[in-house]
Amino acid sequence: MERFYKRKVDLVVPQVEEHSQIAQTIKKVKAIKDYSPNDQDEVRRRYILKGPCQPSNHVFPLTPFGKKNRRFNPKWFSDHRYWLEYSIDKDATFCLCCYLFKEVIGRQDSFSGLGFSNWKKPEKFGDHVRYPDGAHTYAWNKCNALMNQKQHIATFFHNQCRKDQVEYRIRLESSVDCIRFLLRQGLAFRGHNESTSSSNQVIYIERDIFEYVSNECVMQRFQHMKTRRGNL
Numbered sequence: 001m002e003r004f005y006k007r008k009v010d011l012v013v014p015q016v017e018e019h020s021q022i023a024q025t026i027k028k029v030k031a032i033k034d035y036s037p038n039d040q041d042e043v044r045r046r047y048i049l050k051g052p053c054q055p056s057n058h059v060f061p062l063t064p065f066g067k068k069n070r071r072f073n074p075k076w077f078s079d080h081r082y083w084l085e086y087s088i089d090k091d092a093t094f095c096l097c098c099y100l101f102k103e104v105i106g107r108q109d110s111f112s113g114l115g116f117s118n119w120k121k122p123e124k125f126g127d128h129v130r131y132p133d134g135a136h137t138y139a140w141n142k143c144n145a146l147m148n149q150k151q152h153i154a155t156f157f158h159n160q161c162r163k164d165q166v167e168y169r170i171r172l173e174s175s176v177d178c179i180r181f182l183l184r185q186g187l188a189f190r191g192h193n194e195s196t197s198s199s200n201q202v203i204y205i206e207r208d209i210f211e212y213v214s215n216e217c218v219m220q221r222f223q224h225m226k227t228r229r230g231n232l
Contacts, residue, residue, distance in 0.1 A: 032100060041146060044100045048143055052085040052096040061091055063119065070119040080125050083140070092117040095128065097139035111136070 035043050054077040062069035072093070077084060085094045092115025102112040110116040111128050112135070118124065129136050 032102075044143070044146055047096065047100055048147060052081075052083055053087075054081070054084065055086060055088060058086075058088055063091070063117070065120045072117075072119055073122070076122060076125060080129070083129070083136070084125065087115060090115050090117075093125075095136060095139070097143050098136055101139040101142045102135075 032040055032043065054074075056074045056077055058074075060071040060074070062071050072086060072091070076093075077086075083096050085096050085099075086092075087094065093111065094115055095111035098112035110124075116124060116128075128134075129140075131137065
């Protein structure tokens with residue numbers, strides 16, 4: 001999923017909070033379930049493309065832990081750059097992936113609930129992503145699947161459009177070839193002699209055209225048109 005954060009696209013999604021607001025406070029961010037079902041995946045994509053909120057230059061406040069004061073270490077952003085978020089308002093960390101899919105997951109820990117702020121135990125960051133069958137792994141895979149789906153659809157339409165363009169050009173060029181054939185033979189486009197004694201009945205013209213134009217794409221198109229005409 002790392003490659004998705006490098007992309008810059010302009011996604012228009014209604015009522016999506018600006019990233020600066022997320023940096024100020026996570027507790028005010030609208031839950032995914034509160035968006036219209038038609039907008040939820042697009043909202044998720046926008047968050048994924050922006051990446052997690054990581055205000056590295058923020059002056060992190062000290063918090064008493066026993067006899068010592070501790071604070072969030074911005075180095076942890078580098079260690080967990082693709083999912084770790086920090087809320088300035090709550091002085092707590094969250095998981096972007098779990099936020100995006102926590103309603104689907106059903107199971108929550110501190111990274112997708114009230115936030116994690118026990119700076120005395122930074123190993124908990126590693127614990128959050130450690131288990132292959134854990135909630136984070138599930139959410140991470142959902143993020144990957146969502147972005148790959150977007151890429152797959154875009155690629156499909158691009159390839160399909162290219163295929164249609166090629167086939168259209170083939171049909172156009174073949175139509176010109178058919179016109180040239182009729183002109184060379186002195187045959188009319190329509191209204192020609194269909195009597196039994198005529199050698200220029202449609203069936204004979206079609207046979208000669210098929211011999212002249214052998215492209216499979218054109219043949220299929222021609223047969224399709226004949227079938228449709230016969231069904232009318």
